[in-house]
Amino acid sequence: MAKIDDKWARIFKKIQLILEKNQKLEESNQSLQLQIRDLENKIIDLNKEKENLQEQIQYIKAAKEVHLSEKERAVTKQQLKEFMEEIDDCLAKLIQ
Numbered sequence: 001m002a003k004i005d006d007k008w009a010r011i012f013k014k015i016q017l018i019l020e021k022n023q024k025l026e027e028s029n030q031s032l033q034l035q036i037r038d039l040e041n042k043i044i045d046l047n048k049e050k051e052n053l054q055e056q057i058q059y060i061k062a063a064k065e066v067h068l069s070e071k072e073r074a075v076t077k078q079q080l081k082e083f084m085e086e087i088d089d090c091l092a093k094l095i096q
Contacts, residue, residue: 037062050090053083
């Protein structure tokens, strides 16, 4: 009878260990799901920022076609360069 009690005790212990591991995995899963949601929201925000920057680039390109002074062209060119850098940064963040 003692052998059966020992076996039941070992089985019960193993079940408890399995349940504890399952609980830890569920907590870890919830944490990872939150991280995924945060990253998805970040991607959405970065995509919106990218669209805004691309729109600004289109405005600048349209303005460039209008006859501008040399100084205005230099300023516009610098702005375009900055926008392109921002877009590159956004894309790099999306890839991460």
